[in-house]
Amino acid sequence: MGTVIVDVMPKQEILDPQGQAVAGALARLGLGRFTDVRQGKRFTLTVEEEVTEEVLAAAREAAETLLSNPVIEDVVSVRAQQDVDSVRAAEDAR
Amino acid sequence: MGTVIVDVMPKQEILDPQGQAVAGALARLGLGRFTDVRQGKRFTLTVEEEVTEEVLAAAREAAETLLSNPVIEDVVSVRAQQDVDSVRAAEDAR
Amino acid sequence: MSTTQPTAYRTDTVTDAQGSPDVVQPWADLGLKEDEYARIREILDRRPTSAELAMYSVMWSEHCSYKSSKVHLRQFGEKTTEAMREHLLVGIGENAGVVDIGDGWAVTFKIESHNHPSYVEPYQGAATGVGGIVRDIMSMGARPIAVMDPLRFGALDHPDTARVLPGVVAGIGGYGNCLGLPNIGGEVVFDACYQGNPLVNALSVGSMRVEDIHLAKASGAGNLVILFGAKTGGDGIGGVSVLASETFDDEGPSKRPAVQVGDPFAEKVLIECCLDLYAAGVVDGIQDLGGAGLSCATSELASNGDGGMRVQLDTVPLRDASLRPEEILMSESQERMMAVVEPGRLEEFMAIATRWDVEATVIGEVTDGTNLEVYWGEDLIVDVPPRSVAHDGPVYERPLARPEYLDDLQADDTGSLERPVDGDGIRDALLAVLAHPNMADPSWITRQYDRYVRGNTAQAMPDDAGVVRVDEETGRGVALSTDCNGRFTKLDPYAGAQLALAEAYRNVAVAGARPLAVSDCLNFGSPEDPGVMWQFSQAVTGLADGCVELGIPVTGGNVSFYNQTGDVAIHPTPVVSVLGVLDDVADRNRSGWDAERQALFLLGT
Amino acid sequence: MRVGVVTFPGSLDDHDAQRAVRLAGGEPVALWHADADLHGVDAVVLPGGFSYGDYLRCGAIARFAPVMDLLVPAAEGGLPVLGICNGFQVLCESHLLPGALVRNDHQQFVCRDQRLRIERADTAWTRDYGQGQEIVVALKNGEGGYVADEATLDELEGEGRVVARYLEVNPNGSFRDIAGVSNARGNVVGLMPHPEHAVEPGFGPSLDGLGFFTSVLHQVVNA
């Protein structure tokens, strides 16, 4: 079994009212150092098999066609969970 | 200037209607290999400074108090963008 | 985000324009015709600066100038008699018409289209359509109290309808629900002719005390011009990129968004902020920012006023610091308003804005000159007579021709259709009619709209007219309906427009209201097609004549042309809305019956 | 009796809640989110709407408003508080009530006349209803699905803290058809449907909602 992670963010040039609302709230909470906030989506897609190139290709297709709206959003990344994890572990070990 | 990325996902035991709807739609699109889909949130927080440990600590506080609701969500990760990027570059180079 | 640096790149100034008359300008790419460009040069007695060119091109577009429709729309004013004007407080020409409903109450209502944006990005297109019409209502001094949404889609079973419809409905609901405006009615019609051109029309109605009516005019030299609400971003300025090529620095522009994204929360706060500003009496003139953004707001305010206006463009708060002056002038960023305020009231104004957390910036002032002057830093980049931009745009007498297909179409009447001859046949025919998507229960759509918020909704879905209370003490309120049958209008545009009017009028009347006023949204194909133009002129004439017959005036509306794919236009679709008054909404009549054994009567012929 | 109604930026049904208080015979007092003062009110309603646009999670940002700094301890001290729709979400985000509200299972905003059963008629806000009484009030929400873990749900059921349950149709996928819950003491109630839209003849589906507002007046009088 494997998992693919897809990250989608509003395009930089597009108004992001959600991120704006969060930024305002952070400022009120004394966390105003975060001057800009953008809110996107993160999907985890589970497959019964290993995450192969083919699975990633299917995930990419899902990301472009369904998980994001190309008019206002960008697919930021499509990765296998195991890669993300191993990389993090490596990083944390540093 | 730096960016922190915060990932928040619905808890495993909590119903995720959005993820479910996506899974259903993927199946209709012939991408039914993805048997389970969960939809969470991804935030990018911009700071004027470098992303130091202190900035990360503030981001963690933001993640725990505002960006997630512990009843239904987990903070999956709080990372500096530069780390994510470098790690990805390393990975892609493999 | 870093702040704007106004002098970091070269801007085309008035002095430049005077010194370089022969510079080749991209007027054609901006949609101007050769003679229009020549007229601009004549008005200014020099070539326009690139900022002026941007302003004229957008303000003289079909959408803003009504250049093809003006000659026909005149009938609405000309045919309105004194008697019809009895309840009219503000007529055609302002942001929205205002009618007197008695007891010192006034209501304003208007219907507008957001067709093309909703086809491109259904959710945001429809959402910002609602946002735009609501700002029109706010700019009259009113509190918006309800919305309606007449919709037309392609065939129900067409895959693209499955893309467009859910997004449109969610967008209308998402924006309207979040604004706290009850949705009290609308239409849902499916017809293949709308496949590539769905119609998303949005109506809003608002109420105010008669003495609180506000107008879009900038008067009184020294008065301040304040921009408030959302920051300005690069929304809706795709077209001006041709201008940018000469001024962009090496790095080039950051990307410009293809669509506008609405922020209903920002608009809700803006509504409350405006109402507090009106109540405090600190606003002399007010204008919403919609199509053509600052170009439109500044030139219209100045044109309606008695002097000139000076604007310091680099003070406009930006969401995207890479915006050039031409782009800032044209940006269609949502949720913004512009007010004219006496300097002595500035502090009060700012205090109210702060209370609502609404950003407000003084960007200019009213002058005793004659021109609209826009500065970028020290540079004068616009110096124009505002009327020439806002009101004296080109007017076309487009050729008209009755379409040749019409005779055949009209001749092909129902006589040749097979008729059911027995009970089963009639039953099948009836079921087929009832099962048609255009007749079926639309509650799968309307249940996504809040009809209860504000607690004044006396009637909404499934009644023929929406009814909302205006005055809680007396129960005084209004009834509204929108209607149109595009198929009928295609057969006979003159009678079709009258049919739409008559149906809306009847719907309001049967609710128990006295019909008072009309607003319309005229959705047609290309005005450059003489057949379409003929349909348009027939429909407008039919509507104007119908209004005379019924004794109620058209108070405003909107024209949407170019609803066509290739050379195939949509059915002519003049959506007509009628507003009526009830002394007490408790006396309304609902559609349907509420007890057994009531008798049914059929009235009319 | 003075009943405060808090207005957050983006509150929509605040005037409706005030009207309901008035029709019930109370005196509505407008409370402002940024004003850290409860102005001596005897009870508080957190109204429906989209506070701060509900952009992050419904009620998540409102919870940090200055007025909440006072309201949370006051509620813990016994002040009657009713959260309607967005107000319910604020109460959950503030941890005055357990659980959370998530997007409707069918993904759409829904506005309908909803039948409910009053499951607990001895809270500050429901004592004018009969135990098990069925009522019809307006319901309108996009994120009204009540969720909590099994242990919490069992605890709520066990302690009789489910205040109202959906009948006929579960409009949003709420666990165990829960439409409203209370805290252990019964002074804090969160409700997804809108009783304030069922208090006036001719507006809204019934007059069934008035009981919430009369209940608190009686409770306060008797207290």
Ligand SMILES: Nc1ncnc2c1ncn2[C@@H]1O[C@H](COP(=O)(O)OP(=O)(O)O)[C@@H](O)[C@H]1O
């Ligand atoms: N898009 C819409 N938005 C809101 N209400 C709508 C919409 N479409 C239809 N309705 C409402 O649904 C009810 C029935 O609509 P419809 O079937 O078109 O009625 P009729 O055929 O009597 O004109 C009316 O109350 C109408 O206002």
